Amino acid sequence: MEKETICAIATPIGTGGVAIIRVSGAEALDVARQIFPALEHAEPRRAIFGKLEFSGVIDEAIALYFPAPKSFTGEDVVELQIHGGFYLSNAVINALISAGARMATPGEFSKRAVLNGKMDMSEAEGIIDIINADSISSLRAGSALLGGAMREYVDNLQQSLTNCMVDINVALDYPEYDIDFVTLPQVRERVKAVLDTLDRVLKTASTGTKIKQGVSVVLAGEPNVGKSSILNQLVGYDRAIVTDIAGTTRDTVEGSFEYNGVRFNVIDTAGLRETSDTVERVGIERAEAEIRQADVVLSVVDSPNKTPEKIENSNIIKVLNKLDQHGKTLGDFDIAISAKTSENIEALKQLIFDRTINSAVMSESLILTNARHIEVLRRAKEKLEQVLQNDTNELECVSVLIMDAWNTLGEITGTTANEEIINAIFSKFCLGK
Ligand SMILES: Nc1nc2c(ncn2[C@@H]2O[C@H](COP(=O)(O)OP(=O)(O)OP(=O)(O)O)[C@@H](O)[C@H]2O)c(=O)[nH]1
Ligand SMILES: [Mg+2]
DSSP: OOOSSEEEOSSSSOOOOEEEEEEESSTTTHHTTTTOOOGGGGGGOOEEEEEEEETTEEEEEEEEOOOOOOOSSSOOOOEEEEEEEEHHHHHHHHHHHHTEEEOOTTHHHHHHHTTSSSSOOOHHHHHHHHHOOHHHHHHHHHHHHHHHHHHHHHHHHOOOHHHHHHHHHHHHHHSOOOOOOOOOHHHHHHHHHHHHHHHHHTTHOOOHHHHHOOEEEEEEEEEEHHHHHHHHHHSOOOOOOOOOOOOOOOOOEEEEEEEEEEEEEEEEOOOOOOOOOOOHHHHHHHHHHHHHHSSEEEEESSSTTSSOOOOOOOOOEEOOOGGGTTTTTTTTTTTOOOOOOOHHHHHHHHHHHHHHHHHHHHHHEEEEEHHHHHHHHHHHHHHHHHHHHTTTTOHHHHHHHHHHHHHHHHHHHTTTTOOHHHHHHHHTTTTTT
16 A cells, blocks of 8 residues: 555636545545644544634635545545635645645546555546546446446456466366366367457447547538538537638638537648648648548538549548539539538538448447557457467467466556556546546
C-alpha cells in the first residue's frame, strides 16, 4: 500500500456551488481533521456537517469518511464538500498539504484503487471513458468496461489457456502415468477456439474506435457548391459562414452531431481550386490533409453535369447538392440533397452512418474502443497463431507460446503489466480521479 496521503480537487477547476476535495491514505482522517475538527466524531460513510477552519477562515462544509478498505481507493478516504470557490478550493488544498498530505498526481486515486485490488485496469479505464464520453454509444462502452466486461473476457481467455498449460505440463512431467495425455492436435484445437473468440472481438475494433473517437466526416468539393451549407444542416445551426462568393471558407471549420447514438465530427474545408491567393492555398492544403485522414469524405457538386473532384480517400460519398435547382436526377451520385430546403439531410446522415459504422457491432456486449486493448489482443493473437504453425511441433514450445499469450492478455487487466505501463496509463487520467 502507498504510504503518502494524497489530496486533490475532484470537481472541475473553477467556480461552482460546491467543490469536492478528496483525501486518501493512512493519514487521511488526521490530516482532514486539522482543518475540519468535526471529523473527530466521524462515523463511517455518514455525512458530517461542521466548520472548516484554517488560516483565520471559517466556513461551513460537509465531510464524509470512508475507512479502508471500503472506499474508492481501498485506503482511508475523506471527502470534503466545500463551497465551490476557486480561491477557497486552492486554499483548502494548501491547508491539507500543510497538514501533511501531498498533491495527488493525475489518476493517482484510480491507480491506488487498482493497486489495492478495488478494480482492474480495464475497469479504471472505463471510468475515464465514462467521463470523456460524448455520445450514448461511447458512454455505454465506458460503462461496459467499468462493469467488468473486458475483465471477464480476459479472465475467461486466460482460464482456457491455463487449462491448456496444465494439461501440457502433466503430459510432459508424468509420462510414466497411465492416463490419456493431451496431444498436440488437441492443444491446437483448443487454441483455435481461443483464437476464434479473439477474432470475434477484434472485429468490433474498427467500429469501436469510431464510437470512442467520433467518426470524421470531411466535406470536399469546388468552391460554392454548398459545403458550408451542408455542414450547417448536419450540425443543426449556423456553424460556418455561407455566402455566394466562391472561396468563402478558407480554414477548416468543425462541428458535430450525434446520429443513432454515434458522434460524427464534420469538417468543412476550403473549396478545391487552382489559386494564386496564398491564404486560400494554405487552406486547400489543409483540406487535402483532412481528406486523407477522414473516415468518410462527402464529395460535393452542385450540378448533375459536373464531375466530382479527385479525392484521395477510399470511402467517398458522391453528393449532389442544390437539388431544389435541378430536378430529381441522381445519375452517378450516391445521394441528391438540398442544403437550402433540408431535403434528404436525414437520408444523408443515414448514409454516412451506414458507410462508417457496422451496426451489427453496436449491439455486441463487448466492443473494443480502447486502442491499448486492441493492441494487446492483437499481440496475444500473434503468439497463439504461432501454435498452429507447422514448425511449432513440440509441446514444450507450444507451452511457452501459450504462457506468453497469457502474460500479454494480463496487460489489459493490469495483472502482468509493469510499473511503466501502469504509470503511463494513469497519467492520462484527470486530476482528482
Ligand atoms: N439553391 C440552393 N442554394 C444553395 C444550396 N446550398 C447552398 N446554396 C447556396 O450556394 C452558395 C454557396 O454556399 P456555401 O455553403 O457557402 O458553399 P461552399 O461550398 O462552402 O463554398 P466555399 O466556402 O466558397 O468553398 C450560397 O449562396 C448558398 O446559399 C442548395 O441546396 N440550394
Ligand atoms: Mg464554405
